Amino acid sequence: MALRRLARRALHRAALHHTPPPPPGSFSPQLRSHILLLRFSTSSSDQPHFMVDYLVSTCGLPPDKAAKAAPRFAHLSSPARPDAALAFLRSRGLTRAQARAVVSWNPSVLLSDVDATLAPKFRAVRSLGLTRAEAARVFALYPPALTMGVHTNLLPRLLLWLDLLGSARLLMKWLAKTWLLKSGVDALLRNLDALRGHGVPEARLAATVRLKPSLILQSPARLRALAARVDACGVPRGSRMYAWALLALHSVSDAAFRAKRDAVMRGTGCTEQEFLAMFRRAPCFLFMSAELLRRKVEFLVGTVGCGADGIVRDPVLLTLSLSKRMVPRCRAIGALKARGVDIGKQRLVNIVRASETRFVERYILKYSDQAPELLELYPPDHRKSSSQGD
Structure with missing residues (x-):
């Protein structure tokens, strides 16, 4: 009641001096709500229109938002x-x-x-x-x-x-992730035509949009700017990697791109031109954070024994999951070596790079009798999503 009296006094002072009342935003949130409620009172009583309470109690609106919306319902005599x-x-x-x-x-x-x-x-x-x-x-x-x-x-x-x-x-x-329906059909079709013009093959167009629908929710100017960034990286239009490059750069700002570039360059010692060559061969590694890229480079060089130049030559290594592929595979191979199992002279980097089917058949199933712990070190859930990620 004290807040309501204070709100009424503020409006009354303004009326006496023939000046408009201060904007509600200049008051505290609680006082602002009461002022808005008072402004939408009926002329015959001090009670707000019934829709104010309806919007608050039935629809869950905050009092100030309900008071702002209530004038739209002034003509209603019942709910x-x-x-x-x-x-x-x-x-x-x-x-x-x-x-x-x-x-x-x-x-x-x-x-x-x-x-x-x-x-x-x-x-x-x-x-x-x-x-x-x-x-x-x-x-x-x-x-x-x-x-x-x-x-x-x-x-x-x-x-x-x-x-x-x-x-x-x-x-x-x-x-659930984006306001997919916000753009009209004409705008979407123009952006699809622009992607065709930028070099995304017709056969890959729908697949590209499925991976990142926001690609065609952009304004034409932003889409042109994105294509210009891909061009600046030297990715040939119409190439197999062009659509992936668009998706990768659409997902990262210029600042994030620089941070990821610097992380890879510091870890591998490569030049900027070599980094861009890596990007052209495997754009998807840019989906990883700069910190994750740093840890992957560190693990590949320090544990897997892959030289930094090997990562530069084969940047797909950076797209492989660290927690579900690299680390578990290295632990499994370590367990086999600890038991004295002769697995041949395969380099660890090639074992990490091998397809999931080949690795499981060649090292897990083949030696599970000699090293039962392999099934725990490399459980089935690692085999479902080990190609990309952390």
């Missing part, structure tokens, strides 16, 4: 329409938290006519073959879809992304 909108969202599979998040993004959703506005959008999404749960997730993950025209925006965007990504599963995956 019947907001109740119907909320009930519809819940009936279509949105959780209470998801429905609240949708309303928080745009409280005006509560004014939507269920039959004329909301229901057609859900029917349209289901018509694409998405399940009830998937349709609910589309709107929960991207609330602006509830304000899109069904045939002008919503369906064309979803159809294009389903075509590019190839499945509803990938659509859900990327919707």
